[in-house]
Structure formats: C-alpha cells, structure tokens
Amino acid sequence: MTGEPSQKLRQWRIAHPETMTVIVRDHDREAATWGSSGPWSPALKTVEISVKCPECGGRRGEVRGHNQREDGVSFHVNVWANPCGHIDYYASVIHEAKVRIELLATSSASWTTLASKTRRQPQ
Numbered sequence: 485m486t487g488e489p490s491q492k493l494r495q496w497r498i499a500h501p502e503t504m505t506v507i508v509r510d511h512d513r514e515a516a517t518w519g520s521s522g523p524w525s526p527a528l529k530t531v532e533i534s535v536k537c538p539e540c541g542g543r544r545g546e547v548r549g550h551n552q553r554e555d556g557v558s559f560h561v562n563v564w565a566n567p568c569g570h571i572d573y574y575a576s577v578i579h580e581a582k583v584r585i586e587l588l589a590t591s592s593a594s595w596t597t598l599a600s601k602t603r604r605q606p607q
C-alpha cells in the first residue's frame with residue numbers, strides 16, 4: 485500500500501491543522517513506466533494538502549472515495565469537487581504536496597507564500 489505519512493508530514497500537520505489527506509494517481513509516474521514489462525499497476529500516492537483551494541483560498545470540496553478499474557486492475561482513489569469551481573488536477577495536487585514538504589524545513593511560510601508557490605502557472 486501507499487504507507488503512512490512521513491514524520492515531516494506529521495509535524496507539518498501539527499503546525500498546520502487545516503489539511504486533508506488524499507489518495508491520488510500519479511500519472512507522470514505511470515507514464516514513466518510505459519513500455520516496461522510486467523503487469524500494469526496504477527501509481528497511487530497518498531498526499532497531504534491544504535483544505536483550501538490554492539487558486540482562491542476557498543474551501544475545497546468534501547473528499548469521497550472512488551473505485552476505478554483499468555486494465556483489469558481495481559484501485560481506490562479520492563475525488564472531490566471544489567465549491568469554488570476550480571479543478572484540482574492530480575498533477576497540481578502532487579506538486580502542492582511536494583512544495584509543502586519542501587516548506588516544512590522553513591516553518592515560517594505564510595499562506596500567501598504557499599499559495600503563490602503552489603499555484604500552477606497558466607500554460
């Protein structure tokens with residue numbers, strides 16, 4: 485399975501109580517293993533993110549479990565719909581979680597800093 489949150493994430497959670505833990509699919513990691521032999525399996529990741537939308541700071545939607553089936557493999561991910569209408573793509577969520585882990589080292593990071601660093605630039 486995806487394992488327990490790391491020690492750093494636990495510490496971060498104590499300092500920032502308003503977070504949620506979600507299971508997402510790492511499509512980039514799946515793409516990296518295309519063409520390799522062996523049975524396909526989804527790259528699932530448990531990440532810790534803010535309860536707030538990085539675009540507008542509004543509250544994210546309620547997290548629900550979602551069963552998926554692909555290539556005969558069943559797995560479980562989380563989905564949520566933000567009331568503000570901003571869509572959380574799994575890639576952005578994984579990016580946000582990564583940035584947050586990096587920011588654990590610099591605990592003085594404010595919400596504004598987090599929001600500006602986790603926001604995805606328009607393509």
Ligand SMILES: [Zn+2]
Binds near residue numbers: 539541542569
């Ligand atoms: Zn929003």
